[in-house]
Amino acid sequence: MKKTFFKIIFDEIKSSFGRFAAIFSIVALSIGFLSGLLVSTPDMRATADIYYDENNTADIFIKATKGLTKKDIDTVSNLTGVKEIMPAYVIDSLLNVNNEVLTAKIFGLPILKNGNGLINNLQIISGRMPLNEKECVVEKSWGTISEIEIGSKLTISKENEDYENIGDTYNVLEYTVVGIVENPFYFSVESERSSIGNGTANALVYVDESCFSMSVYTDFFIKINDSEKYMAFTDEYENYIENYVDKLKTIGIEQSLIRIADIKNEAYKELNEGKKEYEDSKEEAETELSDAAIKIADGKRKLFDASLEIKEGKIKLQDARETLKKETNDATTKINDGYEKINEAKIELDDGELKYAEGIVDLENGQIEYTDGLMKFLDSEKELSEAQAEFNRGEQEYLDGIKELEEGKEKIKEGSKKLSNAKSMLIDAENQYEAGVRELNNQKEQFNALIDQII
Numbered sequence: 335m336k337k338t339f340f341k342i343i344f345d346e347i348k349s350s351f352g353r354f355a356a357i358f359s360i361v362a363l364s365i366g367f368l369s370g371l372l373v374s375t376p377d378m379r380a381t382a383d384i385y386y387d388e389n390n391t392a393d394i395f396i397k398a399t400k401g402l403t404k405k406d407i408d409t410v411s412n413l414t415g416v417k418e419i420m421p422a423y424v425i426d427s428l429l430n431v432n433n434e435v436l437t438a439k440i441f442g443l444p445i446l447k448n449g450n451g452l453i454n455n456l457q458i459i460s461g462r463m464p465l466n467e468k469e470c471v472v473e474k475s476w477g478t479i480s481e482i483e484i485g486s487k488l489t490i491s492k493e494n495e496d497y498e499n500i501g502d503t504y505n506v507l508e509y510t511v512v513g514i515v516e517n518p519f520y521f522s523v524e525s526e527r528s529s530i531g532n533g534t535a536n537a538l539v540y541v542d543e544s545c546f547s548m549s550v551y552t553d554f555f556i557k558i559n560d561s562e563k564y565m566a567f568t569d570e571y572e573n574y575i576e577n578y579v580d581k582l583k584t585i586g587i588e589q590s591l592i593r594i595a596d597i598k599n600e601a602y603k604e605l606n607e608g609k610k611e612y613e614d615s616k617e618e619a620e621t622e623l624s625d626a627a628i629k630i631a632d633g634k635r636k637l638f639d640a641s642l643e644i645k646e647g648k649i650k651l652q653d654a655r656e657t658l659k660k661e662t663n664d665a666t667t668k669i670n671d672g673y674e675k676i677n678e679a680k681i682e683l684d685d686g687e688l689k690y691a692e693g694i695v696d697l698e699n700g701q702i703e704y705t706d707g708l709m710k711f712l713d714s715e716k717e718l719s720e721a722q723a724e725f726n727r728g729e730q731e732y733l734d735g736i737k738e739l740e741e742g743k744e745k746i747k748e749g750s751k752k753l754s755n756a757k758s759m760l761i762d763a764e765n766q767y768e769a770g771v772r773e774l775n776n777q778k779e780q781f782n783a784l785i786d787q788i789i
Contacts, residue, residue: 391519422443428494429488460514501547
């Protein structure tokens with residue numbers, strides 16, 4: 335029976351050997367392909383595991399929305415099994431790069447302290463690591479990550495929504511690219527997500543942690559003891575690390591409560607400080623207002639006193655002017671009267687001389703007329719004496735007028751002196767008024783009007 339079965343099989347193969355050979359080749363190829371796949375997976379895992387171990391890639395990383403403090407570092411570091419912890423600042427910002435605005439994820443790492451000996455070692459592809467806080471390195475181009483050349487200037491863009499308060503995040507706003515690196519933490523070519531811009535990061539930038547001004551960290555990168563003993567991407571590795579993840583979650587809940595309490599305490603402290611500043615400012619403002627009110631009242635008083643002095647000066651000045659005018663008019667009248675009397679005396683003297691001349695003529699014409707002429711002469715002489723006396727009286731009145739004129743001049747001088755004193759008082763009042771103006775600007779128009787009236 336057996337022989338018959340095999341005979342039938344061989345006969346079938348002989349009769350359709352081409353078909354048999356084709357099926358055999360397909361089956362052999364499939365087995366070879368499957369074997370290759372089964373062998374490639376462990377090889378790829380081994381290669382990735384070696385790459386991660388060589389570059390000290392983090393086993394766990396923690397991101398906190400409320401920030402991570404020194405207390406959090408100490409708590410996580412004290413967890414049994416934690417080999418190393420690297421705190422970091424990781425912030426999404428818009429950057430100006432070569433006249434282009436890119437959405438970037440900026441890492442603040444202890445570069446100046448550790449160089450590239452970090453958790454997630456940065457592998458230099460070209461250039462070098464930063465030597466000061468104004469230098470940076472950038473991730474090589476892949477996926478959505480743009481190519482940025484060495485020597486490029488990167489500037490925190492003013493288009494960032496929080497740019498007005500950018501000093502609360504960054505100490506340095508401009509960097510020079512000195513190297514291109516590869517971060518083992520970004521092994522995948524998938525797009526890196528961003529919380530700003532279009533939601534996709536176009537640049538990964540690494541600077542020293544001193545470039546940040548934040549008081550708390552945003553991320554922890556953690557290495558676990560003996561994690562290198564387990565192959566990456568295996569259930570054994572995942573289970574081993576998950577055990578620490580669970581512990582860290584518990585710690586995270588506890589630390590979050592502490593952090594919330596600290597934030598509240600800080601807020602209350604700032605609130606109390608703000609209240610104190612408000613009360614101090616209020617007290618200071620009230621004191622200043624009180625002082626200002628006193629100065630205003632004092633200014634008003636000085637202004638009122640100055641107004642009274644100006645009015646008094648104005649009255650005295652007007653009185654002096656009227657007195658001077660009256661005395662000047664009186665002296666002028668007396669002088670004019672003296673001139674009139676002198677003129678009258680001269681006229682009478684001229685008349686007497688004329689009559690005397692007529693008498694002399696009459697005497698020469700006849701002895702008869704001599705007596706008459708003599709009488710007329712005597713009369714004329716008498717009139718002449720009277721005219722002389724009248725002239726003397728006029729002259730005396732003229733001299734009296736001159737004396738009165740001098741007295742009038744003295745009174746004019748006294749009036750001028752009084753006028754000068756009144757002007758000095760007026761100037762003093764104006765100076766006091768200007769002092770009042772400097773203290774009370776709102777009295778300026780009233781005072782200017784008053785000065786205009788005086789002037």
